[in-house]
Amino acid sequence: MIAWAGVVTASAGTGVGAHTWVVPLVAIPPRPPGFVLARGRFGAGRVVLCRRGAAGGLRVTIRGVLSTPAVCRRVEVVSAAEGLGRTVLLAIGARSFWAVPRGAARGTVAEALGPGVAGRFRTVTIAVGGRDLDVTARARGPAAQLSYRFRVRAGRGVDMRVAAAWVFTQAPPPRWGLPALASFYHYGVGGPMPPSAIDLADHGADGLWIAGGRHESWVPLTDPRAPLVWTVGAGSVRAFGLLQRDRRRDGYGVHAARLRDAADVRACVGRGTGDLILEEWPAAARGRNVRVVYNRRPGLGRRRGASRYRLSWTRGQPRPRPTARVVSSLVGGDAPTGARKYVIDYVGGALAPGRLRQRVRGHVQVRPDTWVTQDTVGFNPYTGGYRQVVQVLPVAGQPVHIRAWLTVAGATVSEIWRAVLSSPRIGR
Numbered sequence: 001m002i003a004w005a006g007v008v009t010a011s012a013g014t015g016v017g018a019h020t021w022v023v024p025l026v027a028i029p030p031r032p033p034g035f036v037l038a039r040g041r042f043g044a045g046r047v048v049l050c051r052r053g054a055a056g057g058l059r060v061t062i063r064g065v066l067s068t069p070a071v072c073r074r075v076e077v078v079s080a081a082e083g084l085g086r087t088v089l090l091a092i093g094a095r096s097f098w099a100v101p102r103g104a105a106r107g108t109v110a111e112a113l114g115p116g117v118a119g120r121f122r123t124v125t126i127a128v129g130g131r132d133l134d135v136t137a138r139a140r141g142p143a144a145q146l147s148y149r150f151r152v153r154a155g156r157g158v159d160m161r162v163a164a165a166w167v168f169t170q171a172p173p174p175r176w177g178l179p180a181l182a183s184f185y186h187y188g189v190g191g192p193m194p195p196s197a198i199d200l201a202d203h204g205a206d207g208l209w210i211a212g213g214r215h216e217s218w219v220p221l222t223d224p225r226a227p228l229v230w231t232v233g234a235g236s237v238r239a240f241g242l243l244q245r246d247r248r249r250d251g252y253g254v255h256a257a258r259l260r261d262a263a264d265v266r267a268c269v270g271r272g273t274g275d276l277i278l279e280e281w282p283a284a285a286r287g288r289n290v291r292v293v294y295n296r297r298p299g300l301g302r303r304r305g306a307s308r309y310r311l312s313w314t315r316g317q318p319r320p321r322p323t324a325r326v327v328s329s330l331v332g333g334d335a336p337t338g339a340r341k342y343v344i345d346y347v348g349g350a351l352a353p354g355r356l357r358q359r360v361r362g363h364v365q366v367r368p369d370t371w372v373t374q375d376t377v378g379f380n381p382y383t384g385g386y387r388q389v390v391q392v393l394p395v396a397g398q399p400v401h402i403r404a405w406l407t408v409a410g411a412t413v414s415e416i417w418r419a420v421l422s423s424p425r426i427g428r
Contacts, residue, residue, distance in 0.1 A: 074091060074092065074093045074094075075091070075092050075124055075126075076088055076090065076091035076092070077089045077090050077091075077126060077133060077135075077152075079154055086102065087099075087100065087101055087102050087154050087158065088100035088106075088158075089133050089152045089154055089158055090126075090133060090135055090150060090152050090158075090160070091106075092121055092124050092135075092137055093109075093121070094120040094121060095111060095112050095113065095119070095120050095121070095139075096109040096110060096111050096112055096182065097109065097110055097112060097121075097137075097148075097150075098110065098263075098313070099152070099158040099160060099263070099311075099313040100158075100263060100313070101154070101156070101157045101158050101263055101313050101314060101315050102315070103261065103315045103316075104261050104262065104263040104313070104314075104315035105258035105259065105261040105262050105263065106262070106263070107183060107204030107205060107242075107244060107259070107262025107263055107265075108181055108182065108183040108204055108205050108242045108262070108263065108264075108265040109181070109182055109183070109288075110179055110180065110181055110182075110265070110311060111180040111181070111182050111291070112139045112146065112148075113139050113141055113144060113146055114176050114177060114178055114180045114293065115173065115175055115176060115180055115279070115291055115293055116173030116175065116176060117141055117143060117144050117172075117173065117176065118141045118142055118143065119139055119140050119141020119142065119143075119144060119146075120139060120140075120141070121137055121138070121139045122138050122139065122140050123137065123138045124136070124137040124138075125137070132151050132152065132153050133150070133151070133152040133153070134149075134150070134151060134152075135148075135149070135150040135152065136148065136149050136150075137150070142169075142170075143168060143169055143170040143172075144166060144167065144168045144169065144170075144172070145166065145167050145169075146164060146165065146166045146167075147164070147165050147166075148162065148163070148164050149162070149163045150162055156314065157263075157312055157313050157314035157315065158312070158313040158314075159310065159311075159312055160310065160311040160312070160313070161308075161310050162179070162308065162309055162310070162311060163306070163307075163308050164178050164306065164307055164308075165305070165306040166178075166304070166305060166306070167303065167304050168303040168304070169303075171303070172303065175229070175277055175279070175293060175295060176293070176295065177274065177277075177293045177294045177295035177296055178294065178307050178309070179267045179269070179294055179309050179311065180291060180292070180293045180294070181241075181242050181265055181267065181291070181292045182288045182290065182291045182292075183203075183204040183205040183221075183242045183288060183290045184203060184204050184205075184283070184287065184288045184289055184290060185203040185204070185205065185206065185221035185222065185223060185280070185283070185289065185290050186202040186203060186223055186283040186289075187201065187202055187203070187223055187283070188201050188202075188203060188206055188246065189201045189246060189248070189251045189328070190328075190330040191223075191330070191331060192223075198253065199251070199252050199253040200250070200251045200252070200253070201246060201251040201252055201259070202259070203221065203244070203246075203259070204242075204244065204259065204262045204288075205221060205242035205243055205244050205262065205264075205265075205290065206220065206221055206243070206244060206245055206246050207219060207220045207221055207242075207243055207245060207326070207329075208221065208232065208240065208241070208242060208243075208278060208292060209240060209241045209242075209243050209266070209415075210232060210233050210237060210239075210240045210276065211237070211238050211239040211240065212233055212236040212237040212238050212239075212240075213236045214412075215323070215405075215412055215415070215416050216323055216415045216416070217232070217233075217415060217416040217417075217418055218325070218326040218415040218416070218417055218418070219232055219278065219418045219419065220326070220329035220417075220419060221280065221290055222280060222331075222419075223280075223282060223283045223289070224280050224281070224282060224422065225282060225422070226282070226422070227279070227280070227281050227282070228278075228279070228280045228281075228420065228422070229277065229278070229279045229280075230277070230278055230399075230401075230420055231275050231276065231277055231278075232276050232277070232278045232418065233275065233276035234275050234276070235273055235274070235275075237269065237274060237276045237294070238268070238269065238270065238271055239266060239267060239268045239269065240266070240267055240269075240276055240292060240294070241264060241265055241266030241267060241312075242264070242265055242290070242292060243264040243265075243266075244259075244260070244262045244263075244264055245325070245326075245327055245328075246260075246327070246328060247260045247261070248260065261315060263313045263314065263315055264313070264314050264315070265311060265312070265313055266311070266312045266314070267294065267309055267310070267311055267312075268309060268310040268311075268312070269294055269309045270309070272296060273296070274294050274295055274296040275294075275295045276292065276293070276294055276295075277292070277293045277294075277295055278290075278291075278292055279291040279292075279293070294309075321348070321349060322349050322350060322413075323349045323350075323413065323414060323415055324346040324347060324348050324349035324350060324351040324385065324386075324406065324413055324414040324415065325346065325347055325348050325349070325414075325415060326344060326345065326346055326414070326415050326417050327345050327346070327347045327383065327385070328343075328344075328345045329342060329343070329344055329345075329417070329419075330342070330343040331343075334391070337373075337393065338393065338394055339373055339391050339392065339393050339394075340391065340392055340394065340421050341374070341389065341390070341391045342389070342390045342391075342392075342402070342404070342417075342419065343387060343388075343389050344387065344388045344389075344390065344404060344417050345380060345383050345385060345386075345387050346385050346386050346387075346388070346406055346414045346415075347383050347384060347385035348385065349413060349414070350408060350413040351385050351386050351406070351413060351414070352384070352385075353384050356408065358408050358409045359408070360377055360386050360406055360407075360408055360413075361377065361406065361407050361408070362375050362376065362377040362388045362390075362404065362405075362406055363375075363404065363405050363406070363407060364390050364392070364402065364403070364404050365402070365403040365404075366392060366400055366401065366402055366403075367400070367401045368395060368398065368400065370392060370393050370394070370395050370400055371392070371393040372390070372391070372392055372393075373391045373392070373393060374389055374390060374391035375388070375389070375390055375391075375404075376388070376389045377389075377406065386406060388404060388406060388417075390402070390404050392421055394421050394422075394423060395423060396423060397423055398423050399420050399421060399422050399423055400420070400421040400423075401418070401419075401420055401421075402418065402419045402420070402421060403416055403417070403418050404416075404417045404418075405417060
């Protein structure tokens with residue numbers, strides 16, 4: 001019986017002199033005694049892929065010239081087990097790591113050293129035991145050293161248990177923490193898009209999902225005109241994730257067809273005391289302009305620490321939930337008054353067709369207090385859910401934090417939709 005099988009690939013160099021080595025993993029017994037399957041050293045020097053031990057029916061074949069001095073750009077483990085299809089269980093690049101479940105595409109990644117810390121992965125060791133992949137890796141920079149251990153298992157998605165330990169040789173940056181997820185949002189369907197754009201959407205994730213407190217929240221991603229940093233959760237965050245909910249084929253076209261399959265990434269951090277910080281920058285080229293950082297309060301300013309969390313990489317919607325989900329957010333405005341209009345679509349949960357017996361009501365909360373000139377709710381026959389239209393006047397000189405949600409008979413039945421309205425420009 002084969003419990004796990006796949007290949008390890010390592011890429012080095014670019015252009016004509018590039019090399020790729022493939023290490024097939026064949027006939028791994030259900031309980032092998034923890035063999036080291038591959039070890040890659042990142043940076044200038046030799047790339048070494050090797051095996052230790054050949055007992056227990058483990059056979060490793062190495063193809064390619066392994067002694068060529070080069071810079072290893074990436075090491076990844078690709079599953080070939082029956083029923084899993086092509087699944088990237090773990091890929092480690094210079095400054096990030098990720099997984100790609102069956103039927104999905106690469107989108108969001110996890111940053112290795114967190115925000116504001118220079119450095120890169122230096123070594124990685126890959127072993128397998130039973131149904132789990134056991135990986136240890138070390139990252140190092142001028143100001144910090146981090147060691148990782150990953151326990152990876154694949155099923156409908158890829159489940160990754162991560163243990164990280166870090167040591168700072170200098171003071172850590174003010175906004176630093178793990179996990180730190182990074183993605184990109186350049187524009188979405190119905191929003192402003194550059195004149196040269198071909199597709200209707202260009203993003204690896206279109207929103208931030210937060211579980212904490214009594215209700216779940218949804219923060220739509222944007223392409224801000226200026227860098228935007230704000231705390232979206234404080235103290236009660238249990239889980240969060242960068243998700244791709246807009247997967248309509250007609251929004252991406254043939255040029256970016258795989259973006260609609262970008263994997264959803266959820267991080268479970270447990271019941272700790274930490275702040276969830278969202279950072280967004282104006283989009284430039286095709287670089288990542290979105291980052292979410294879980295900044296643990298007890299670790300703020302400390303030069304040594306450790307954390308454990310779980311990352312889940314999935315493709316497709318999770319099981320039905322009692323809470324209605326936000327599936328799209330459209331933004332408009334009124335030029336004469338400067339008001340900003342938001343069109344929010346909720347689907348599923350208690351709002352599913354045939355489940356409602358009472359009226360759906362909309363609610364809006366703003367901070368600081370300003371005029372809410374519109375808050376209407378109506379059934380949307382195109383989605384089978386409900387649409388809420390909100391219009392808010394800005395406040396000169398400061399941003400406005402907006403929260404919107406739906407209730408039935410006084411009970412909240414939807415995610416809490418959250419956004420920041422930037423202050424208008426004053427002067428010429």
